Amino acid sequence: MLQLWWLNPEKVRETEATLALLTPEERAQHLRFIPPIKRHEYLVTRVLLKTILGRTLGIPKEAVQFATNPWGRPELSPPSPLRFNVTHTEGLIALLLSDQHEVGTDTERSSRAPRLLALAPNVFAPAELSDLAALPTGQRAHRALTLWTLKESYIKARGMGLALALDGFAFRFDAHGGIRLEVEPRLDDDGARWQFETRTHGEHQLSTAIRADARVEPTVHEALLD
Numbered sequence: 001m002l003q004l005w006w007l008n009p010e011k012v013r014e015t016e017a018t019l020a021l022l023t024p025e026e027r028a029q030h031l032r033f034i035p036p037i038k039r040h041e042y043l044v045t046r047v048l049l050k051t052i053l054g055r056t057l058g059i060p061k062e063a064v065q066f067a068t069n070p071w072g073r074p075e076l077s078p079p080s081p082l083r084f085n086v087t088h089t090e091g092l093i094a095l096l097l098s099d100q101h102e103v104g105t106d107t108e109r110s111s112r113a114p115r116l117l118a119l120a121p122n123v124f125a126p127a128e129l130s131d132l133a134a135l136p137t138g139q140r141a142h143r144a145l146t147l148w149t150l151k152e153s154y155i156k157a158r159g160m161g162l163a164l165a166l167d168g169f170a171f172r173f174d175a176h177g178g179i180r181l182e183v184e185p186r187l188d189d190d191g192a193r194w195q196f197e198t199r200t201h202g203e204h205q206l207s208t209a210i211r212a213d214a215r216v217e218p219t220v221h222e223a224l225l226d
């Protein structure tokens with residue numbers, strides 16, 4: 001099983017029932033967000049996770065509990081073979097879920113592309129920077145957006161977040177849209193064992209990283225929260 005769930009947080013209302021799904025620690029975290037849009041994003045992300053994970057595990061959503069790994073990735077508690085990763089930004093929350101593959105996902109608003117291009121020298125690997133420089137100027141911002149979301153989906157699938165050196169691995173593209181990962185030995189991984197996809201989803205770019213030896217494709221679902 002490999003599923004990609006998405007929803008627009010702006011379409012979900014804050015109600016007593018959604019707030020009641022938060023644990024006391026999550027309620028405290030919820031209140032720490034000052035911009036209302038970020039606070040709402042936090043709430044809807046937790047509701048999405050608990051709803052989909054609860055349905056998949058066959059338990060009430062209220063019973064879904066999390067622990068975090070040493071780098072902050074939420075995991076199910078008690079431990080479960082179910083692997084998941086979530087990403088959220090203004091207008092889109094996405095959850096990638098599998099019962100057999102390590103997964104990571106990342107989204108950014110497409111309007112951030114010029115900003116990510118400006119950040120490129122600080123965050124991309126040498127091979128990515130030379131590929132970027134070889135592109136026509138008009139294609140570079142979109143490539144930077146794609147690279148950034150792919151890189152984040154990979155560091156999230158590894159569970160290590162920004163503890164993984166961003167210049168230690170490079171995404172390369174072939175003429176047919178194929179995506180290949182090259183990893184330096186210091187990062188202790190084999191890029192050939194991963195599959196990557198990137199797609200435009202409305203006003204967002206959404207990328208996924210899936211560790212799988214054979215070709216796999218997530219089923220895509222809009223999440224309807226009850």
Ligand SMILES: CC(C)(COP(=O)(O)OP(=O)(O)OC[C@H]1O[C@@H](n2cnc3c(N)ncnc32)[C@H](O)[C@@H]1OP(=O)(O)O)[C@@H](O)C(=O)NCCC(=O)NCCS
Pocket residue numbers: 042045071072073074085086087088089105106107152155156157158159160161162163
């Ligand atoms: C993992 C990380 C790179 C994702 O950040 P992001 O792109 O801004 O945010 P996304 O919306 O795509 O993902 C956030 C979600 O990823 C998950 N996540 C958190 N740490 C994670 C990790 N180490 N691995 C995988 N997933 C992680 C959480 O579910 C988080 O949701 P939450 O914010 O509701 O808790 C970032 O959270 C991270 O590395 N944090 C560590 C702290 C750090 O190094 N901060 C420096 C910032 S420059």
